[in-house]
Amino acid sequence: MNQKPDSYQEMFLNHLSLDCVVFGFHDSQLKVLLLRMKKTREWALPGGFVKKDESFEVAASRVLKERTGLGDIFLKQFKVFSEPLRAKWNPAVRDLVGIKADTDLEWFDQRFISVGFYALVDFSMAEPTADFFSDLCSWKSLDEVDPLMLDHMQILNKALETLRLQLNYQPIGYNLLPDKFTMPELQKLYETILGKELDRRNFQRRILSYGILNKLKERKTGGAHKSPFLYEFNLENYEKALKNGLYGGW
């Protein structure tokens, strides 16, 4: 979808949008996917609108398929942003959409209520792709996120807060790590999300006690130092833990 759709008015539901906070993990850092707007050069969260016969979930999947090339992404709505003044499109932004038809101009000018989703994706599999309004789509680590468009910074922060809370009672990692991974890699993921360090040995004991991991016979070779064992997620138990919670916090 690098083309402007025929008519927003005809295609999409009024006043509704969605914004996605897409998390990836790379180089021991938590990253988010951002777009750079063509004209204002502001950075923004990937987002989109809801077609007249779509659910929000389907719309978000569609948007993320376009931005990352990935289907079947872990997606979760975390909040509706509906403050009447949350997002006054300034003239520059409105200009940027490159729309001439009066109906579309009007459409972009209306009040938008946005549903926030966060997504967890395998960094190495995603292929960031800009949309019609942006000229760049790329990963940014959390500390290099500049001021974002509209209220997108608030949306990002709320997503991060939600993710950290979920970490206390839900398993995580399946969607962020490759199929096979080492214990230090998993630990680094937790440390990155939580923003603090954990004891290596206690982390292992605890995460293993949840029964969501299968220890493989293979080890990861190639790196320096002692080669660590590889693990994979035990999907059956992982799903169960997603439903029922892990019980206990870090």
Added chain:
Amino acid sequence: MNQKPDSYQEMFLNHLSLDCVVFGFHDSQLKVLLLRMKKTREWALPGGFVKKDESFEVAASRVLKERTGLGDIFLKQFKVFSEPLRAKWNPAVRDLVGIKADTDLEWFDQRFISVGFYALVDFSMAEPTADFFSDLCSWKSLDEVDPLMLDHMQILNKALETLRLQLNYQPIGYNLLPDKFTMPELQKLYETILGKELDRRNFQRRILSYGILNKLKERKTGGAHKSPFLYEFNLENYEKALKNGLYGGW
């Protein structure tokens, strides 16, 4: 608001609605507030629409003020329900609204996306009040909830699931109990929400360890048997626990 508004089309945002699952606690039972629709006599969740200059939170507060007489209610959005076919108003329901203007008929006939809120209120303070579409508003305990209108049963179940999850890492009770309460009362609340019994002595040890309670010098008199101490919530710590979580689950 027992009057039909002048024109839905003019007053409210298109395709958007909200539904509230209002929990109260009485007679050692968890109750929800339901409306009985005038014509179909189906039961439904209290709900409403969003005015053109309102946020969802403000709209939900307004609706609950109308249904319960209470302001400053504990309210939390828990999910957006946006399946395209989630709520086909059947002819009888559409009939029931008692609307003649063509524009309004059209308005009610459109696809609605609803934001689900749950609310926790002090049962003894609420004054259930029906709206324009209903002839009865009353509390129902969870096991006597009949089939509900549209997808309201799904909404209710999701709210309950969310509430149970929150119980694992957030304090609860301030909004559901009177200012002063006994330990057995608080325990009963937990047991009711969780749907299982807890050990009296372990419950007390645990809940006290969170530091969200002030033990008062008074005891509750009047009942039979040994008179229990009264407690109140320590609001400062309660708020803190709401933000940071309690750490640990039941």
Added chain:
DNA sequence: TATCATTGCGTCATATCGACACAATAATAA
């Protein structure tokens, strides 16, 4: 072959948890 950061596996004192005992109390019945 030595070095050294990293990994696997373990120990130990302490805190917490679940199950239960027992005395104190307050209305009610005898």
Added chain:
DNA sequence: TTATTATTGTGTCGATATGACGCAATGATA
């Protein structure tokens, strides 16, 4: 007035979990 009985306040005890740390094995690099 006294005994009864259900309920409440408080404490114990063993099992389990947690946090802090030790030490040997490993594998690329010097």
